[in-house]
Amino acid sequence: MSWEMIRKSLREGAVVFLACGTGLFAFCVFRVWIVGRLDSARFKQIIDLLPKDWDRFASVDFSWLVSYLGRVVMTFDEPMVLLLLSLWGIVRGSDVVSGELGRGTMELLLAQPVPRRAVFWSPVIVALAGSCLLALVIWLAMWVGVQITSIKEMVYPTINLPNGTRLPLTFLQPREELVRMRDVIDPRIFWPGIVNSVCLGVFFVGFTSWLSALDRYRWRTLGVVFSIYFVMAVFKIGGMAAESLRWMLYLTVFSLYEPELHIRILEGGRESLWTIVRWNSKFEMYELGPLGSNLLLLLLAAVFLLLAHCAFERRDIEAPV
Amino acid sequence: MPTAIETRALTKRFGNFVALHECDLAIEQGSVWGLLGPNGAGKSTLIRTLLGFLYPTSGDAYICGRHVVREQVATHRHVSYLPSSPRFFRTLTGRGILKFFTRLRADGDFALALKLARRLDLDLSRWVAFMSTGMRQKLAIAVAFANRAPVLVLDEPTENLDPNIRRIVVELVGEAQREGRTVLFSSHVLSEVEEVADHVAILNAGSVVHQQSLAELRYCHRIVAKAGTAAVAELRRLPQVVKLESDPLANVHLEVEGDLAHVLPQLASLQLSDVYIEATGLQAVYDRLHLPIGSREAS
Numbered sequence: 001m002s003w004e005m006i007r008k009s010l011r012e013g014a015v016v017f018l019a020c021g022t023g024l025f026a027f028c029v030f031r032v033w034i035v036g037r038l039d040s041a042r043f044k045q046i047i048d049l050l051p052k053d054w055d056r057f058a059s060v061d062f063s064w065l066v067s068y069l070g071r072v073v074m075t076f077d078e079p080m081v082l083l084l085l086s087l088w089g090i091v092r093g094s095d096v097v098s099g100e101l102g103r104g105t106m107e108l109l110l111a112q113p114v115p116r117r118a119v120f121w122s123p124v125i126v127a128l129a130g131s132c133l134l135a136l137v138i139w140l141a142m143w144v145g146v147q148i149t150s151i152k153e154m155v156y157p158t159i160n161l162p163n164g165t166r167l168p169l170t171f172l173q174p175r176e177e178l179v180r181m182r183d184v185i186d187p188r189i190f191w192p193g194i195v196n197s198v199c200l201g202v203f204f205v206g207f208t209s210w211l212s213a214l215d216r217y218r219w220r221t222l223g224v225v226f227s228i229y230f231v232m233a234v235f236k237i238g239g240m241a242a243e244s245l246r247w248m249l250y251l252t253v254f255s256l257y258e259p260e261l262h263i264r265i266l267e268g269g270r271e272s273l274w275t276i277v278r279w280n281s282k283f284e285m286y287e288l289g290p291l292g293s294n295l296l297l298l299l300l301a302a303v304f305l306l307l308a309h310c311a312f313e314r315r316d317i318e319a320p321v
Numbered sequence: 322m323p324t325a326i327e328t329r330a331l332t333k334r335f336g337n338f339v340a341l342h343e344c345d346l347a348i349e350q351g352s353v354w355g356l357l358g359p360n361g362a363g364k365s366t367l368i369r370t371l372l373g374f375l376y377p378t379s380g381d382a383y384i385c386g387r388h389v390v391r392e393q394v395a396t397h398r399h400v401s402y403l404p405s406s407p408r409f410f411r412t413l414t415g416r417g418i419l420k421f422f423t424r425l426r427a428d429g430d431f432a433l434a435l436k437l438a439r440r441l442d443l444d445l446s447r448w449v450a451f452m453s454t455g456m457r458q459k460l461a462i463a464v465a466f467a468n469r470a471p472v473l474v475l476d477e478p479t480e481n482l483d484p485n486i487r488r489i490v491v492e493l494v495g496e497a498q499r500e501g502r503t504v505l506f507s508s509h510v511l512s513e514v515e516e517v518a519d520h521v522a523i524l525n526a527g528s529v530v531h532q533q534s535l536a537e538l539r540y541c542h543r544i545v546a547k548a549g550t551a552a553v554a555e556l557r558r559l560p561q562v563v564k565l566e567s568d569p570l571a572n573v574h575l576e577v578e579g580d581l582a583h584v585l586p587q588l589a590s591l592q593l594s595d596v597y598i599e600a601t602g603l604q605a606v607y608d609r610l611h612l613p614i615g616s617r618e619a620s
Contacts, residue, residue, distance in 0.1 A: 002425065004421060004424045004425055005425075008410065008421065011412055011413075012410070012412055103408055103410075103411075104406070104407075104408030105408050105409060105410055107369075107372075107374055107402075107404050108402070108404060108407060108408070108409070108422075108461075108464070110372070110373070110374060110397075111372055111374075111397060111400075111401075111402035111404070112397060112422065112425040112426060113394050113395075113397040113398040113425070113426060113427070114394070114397070114425055115393070115394050116393070314376070316374065316375045316376060317369070317374040317375065319365060319369065320406065320408055
């Protein structure tokens with residue numbers, strides 16, 4: 001792999017990375033801060049008013065989602081976060097082959113003593129590294145958000161027992177107190193969500209690179225990928241909305257993106273995170289575990305990247321128009 | 322002399338369209354070859370196949386003994402390429418482009434690139450995005466000549482250039498030849514080819530229809546004269562005559578090949594008047610071989 005090629009890809013992706021990174025950081029900090037502005041108890045009252053079957057739209061129970069942790073974790077599911085994270089993978093992935101071809105810069109690159117695989121993998125590696133870094137930006141932003149936010153909690157008066165424990169007096173009127181969010185939420189618990197985000201970003205790099213390797217116009221690659229992206233988003237919503245449409249969940253990659261579920265599972269026990277398939281009591285397979293979802297995303301990305309590599313190695317490079 | 326570029330029955334098809342048909346070329350090391358042909362004749366396809374951008378449908382091609390498909394990287398170590406209408410990364414300045422491309426090659430020479438840029442009067446501080454077509458062409462020339470590759474492949478190198486820079490490009494090709502490098506360049510400017518090349522290959526409808534040494538071309542002449550029917554019949558029998566046309570006004574146009582010293586005594590013995598002799602030049606050869614492009618569709 002040529003360091004010059006890597007540097008070129010870094011230079012070309014820098015502006016998009018900074019834009020996506022800044023957007024993600026600002027949004028995630030703000031999103032966590034907003035959580036602190038709304039009391040969980042009041043939030044629960046709103047949730048209680050929703051029809052019972054609305055819980056099908058969440059992979060975790062509503063009672064957990066309305067907690068401070070649950071609402072902070074929902075940051076991962078915000079369309080803005082999802083879009084910015086995918087945007088990087090799609091924008092950079094589309095540039096790998098059809099971007100260079102469309103700009104007419106591919107032939108001068110390939111005329112140099114650089115193997116085609118280096119021309120292909122250099123931007124792919126930068127795009128993959130960028131996806132990892134953007135997921136880390138999300139985590140960093142959420143960490144900052146948690147550090148700077150205070151939350152209001154209803155606290156019962158307590159008495160100190162001789163053994164040192166504090167006993168809440170629940171028969172008395174609770175009073176409102178400001179508590180630092182970092183005392184309630186440990187940001188380290190977000191890591192399964194970050195890993196899941198990395199895997200989704202990596203998938204979009206692989207998928208878009210494959211379409212880019214088959215195409216010669218970047219605008220067309222982008223159009224096709226975004227169409228598929230929105231169709232998959234509709235499939236996810238449709239699949240969750242009705243039991244009869246559940247098959248749609250098998251056709252969308254967003255079924256594998258469940259950061260809130262993975263974090264909820266971590267809360268229940270670290271070892272459950274390493275499950276590939278989650279079984280019910282009758283041992284009939286019913287869904288992928290956190291490790292299974294992440295591995296499938298990475299596997300799909302690897303397959304698409306391999307297909308893209310083969311397509312690029314074998315294709316003719318047309319003259320620039 | 323060993324061969325620098327060789328093609329054996331090289332063929333490239335795009336579906337039913339034959340872009341290159343059983344092309345055979347053998348270009349000796351240290352020679353300068355001009356590649357001529359009308360638009361769509363297959364010049365760029367031949368060059369792009371030689372560089373491995375296009376995979377041949379059949380046949381083989383070698384540069385410095387390396388197979389252009391099976392040993393692509395090794396081939397590219399021996400060849401430097403100037404594309405027609407070159408495009409560069411818009412996020413770099415001219416200097417950045419030169420640095421990038423000279424670093425990609427083991428034989429890349431940044432100092433030489435800077436020297437070439439000065440010679441071509443190129444503003445290297447300008448971003449590629451703000452360069453004119455001619456400036457990008459000059460930048461590409463600096464990139465192509467800023468290394469020691471033994472083979473230079475130039476696709477219409479003087480396109481979009483002003484006459485002064487055209488002159489410099491012609492000089493650069495001459496200097497490359499003096500250094501023992503092989504140059505293959507395509508062009509539509511016949512005078513440039515005549516000036517700098519020592520051989521030409523003319524393509525038409527995807528086939529190499531003519532190959533000629535320009536030294537031989539200097540012995541080709543066009544003769545215009547008035548001649549009677551008997552004289553025309555005699556002229557047709559001359560072995561040196563490659564083309565003969567006569568008109569109703571008794572004007573006869575001949576093209577002859579070979580030393581005039583052998584032809585002139587024979588002409589003197591015939592009853593000719595108003596005799597006019599001129600060097601044929603590449604244009605006449607080119608015109609003779611020019612065929613309509615439409616004849617190329619594969620059946």
